[in-house]
Amino acid sequence: AQTVTQSQPEMSVQEAETVTLSCTYDTSESDYYLFWYKQPPSRQMILVIRQEAYKQQNATENRFSVNFQKAAKSFSLKISDSQLGDAAMYFCAYRSPRSGTYKYIFGTGTRLKVLA
């Protein structure tokens, strides 16, 4: 069974600085999707960025980018120029395309604090 591990329960970053959130996963599959979701306090989860395992190029969305290391089963999220609005829980998620269900396996999350 696939598992997702986020080993940093909480991280802090100064406004305008860069922070990296870690995620590792375990799978025997070669084709899958990885996601980072943001969950602000009392608000809905929002997709931040996604990565298809067959793509070697790391995904980028504005200030958000990933470092996808398939062999190491690592999928870290880098937030550049951190803003106060980036403060939230961040969840890493794995999705197998084989199940047909497209259900996610989530990590336990990393709470990001942004310091003014």
Next chain:
Amino acid sequence: DTGVSQDPRHKITKRGQNVTFRCDPISEHNRLYWYRQTLGQGPEFLTYFQNEAQLEKSRLLSDRFSAERPKGSFSTLEIQRTEQGDSAMYLCASSFLSQGYGYTFGSGTRLTVV
């Protein structure tokens, strides 16, 4: 379309009572998911609908839980004889059938069983 709507936002109930939550997905989305999120944990998959058909249920979904999606539109999640361990945030999400992108989540229903 304003996204995925969930109702109610908060529910406090006494142990042993039945509760029902509603989810209205984005109208053109044919996949609908229910997840449960307890404090300090990531969301855990409960069940999945493709149109009106419930195609997968997690072992987390005991026989006290039932979910429906009549006519492939809104969905309801009912918990019978609630227990304190049912206290959690219940999240609904929807997506297109063949979408390789992510879900659109609702804001969730927070259930507190006292």
